[in-house]
Amino acid sequence: MFYFRENMLKTALISVLLFILLAPVHSGAASGEDCRFRFSLGTEPPTLDPSLATDGTSILVIENLMEGLTQFDQNLLPVPAVAKKWEVSKDGKTWLFYLREDVHWSDGKKVTADDFEYSWKRLLNPETASEYAYFLYDLENAEAYNQKKISGQESVGVKALSPFLLRVRLVKPVVYFPSLTAFSGTVPLRRDLIEKYGDHWTDPEKMVVNGPYRLKEWRHEYKLTLEKNRAYYGGEVLCGTVEAFIINERSTALTLYETGSLDMVFLTPEAIPSYRNDREYVNQPLLRGYYYGFNTRVPPFNDSRVRRAFSMAIDRSELPRILSGGEVPAKSWIPPGMFAHDPSIGLDFNPMEAARQLAEAGYPGGKRFPSVRLAFNTDAVNGLVAENIQAQIKRNLNITLSLDNMEWKVYLKKLQLDTPAVFRLSWGADYPDPDNFMNLFITGGGNNHTGWGNPRYDRLISEAAADPDPASRRSKYGEAQKILTETDAAIIPLFFSAQNLLVRRNVHGFIPNAMELFSFKTVWKGDQER
Secondary structure, eight states, X not given: OHHHHHHHHHHTHHHHXXXXXXSOOOOSOBOEEEEEEEEEOOSOOSOOOXXXXXXXXXXXXXXXXXXXXXXXXXXXXXXXXXXXXEEEOTTSOEEEEEEOSXXXXXXXXXXXXXXXXXHHHHHHOTTTOOTTGGGGTTBTTHHHHHTTSSSOSTTSSEEEEETTEEEEEBSSOOTTHHHHTTSGGGSOOOHHHHHHHGGGGGSTTTOOOOSSEEEEXXXXXXXXXXXXXXXXXXXXXXXXXXXXXXXXXXXXXXXXXXXXXXXXXXXXXXXXXXXXXOTTEEEEEEEEEEEEEEOTTSTTTTSHHHHHHHHHTOOTTHHHHHHOXXXXXXXXXXXXXXXXXXXXXXXXXXXXXXXXXXXXXXXGGGTTOXXXXXXXXXXHHHHHHXXXXXXXXXXXXXXXXXXXXXXXXXXXXXXXXXXXXXXXXXXXXXXXXXXXXXXXXXXXXXXXXXOOOOHHHHHHHHHHHHOOOHHHHHHXXXXXXXXXXXXXXXXXXXXXXXXXXXXXXXEESOXXXXXXXXXXXXXXXXXXXX
């Protein structure tokens, strides 16, 4: 272990010196105003606008700045937040949310039902171009409004009946709806400030929040500083300051942790074996699936035989061995620990059948197969996975993939505007229901970058969301998974992820969970060890 750490110190010495000069360390116990929790955020958040954020980095920050109608407890069940209670009609289509009257924005104004109505309709507004708009398609006229089939937003099924009463009307019953209202895209927003400042409303000096922290500083490509929101309604925030440093290289972040400059850090795959028995090591299985997607709109991946060939040419059991972090090989899509998980679904590793499918598609032995670039964003895990898949596809299909490594914000833009033929993505639960995973690939979905769609799949997902019978619901998700991963093979599930962290022993109140919800409002630091 010492040899490993010593080499990291040498390779990242310059970064460490710069970091220490810019962010001096204060030793000793700290709580309340003096507490400063420091961690590596990894990449720069593309946005802090809840209506636009789609990536885990941005959402991690937003979830500490904003709170919605509900929030998740330690068992990932929705519990009251800004809404003190809710009622649902007998037919399951009308929900009434009764808001607390003691919730204030950080500038002192009260949070009202109008703030939620504005936020939800902004998410659906086609001019917003939110990739998460489909999350609210179960509201009356929401999809029609978002798809410009109707012009006005008045008929969309969300309405402030009074300052503290919000009514939601759905087109069908949705069994998981309270969980959806904990999602960051459904938090309240201030119309007056967004209309006044436009795209700059999330600048630190302009942003007004209702969560436990407010954005004090955003030094781009260096750090974000969150400061305790004194107007927060939800009890005492135990740590006065949270500093999120932008450190793209996890090995550099790990070295900074070792020098005492960080309190929490994500581990690289290479580092995990050296720290596995460390008292500060934290491993947490996640409701997160890692997959490769195809651009099904362009040859050769518009042919399902080619897609199936790629999927069957990959031995997923190799991946946990090289990543070392507790990952679980995956050929199905709904993760373990979630309703309707079924590991029997999906295409098994079968190189002979893969070669046969490829030949049937017109590429025997990989001959005449066009050049293909495998795209992924910069990250230690992504690089290791890409190199392994590149080798397996060459070995089993005689096809050469070139690797295209991009910075995160550039990669997101590439996916939106010019989707690569093969691309890497992962999906973590926004709410702990299989709909959150399966709804991702409905035809035209904002986060469905494959270009693939199947009417039967869409119907199954829609029906399953409203189905109160667990056995029937499970069956529908099973059939839909088979369409997605076997028949049409629009994606290649690779593994279910795990979280691997180091958290300093004097950090208390940090509770990891399967949804990667990093809530800092309960964190504090003290001399005693955990």
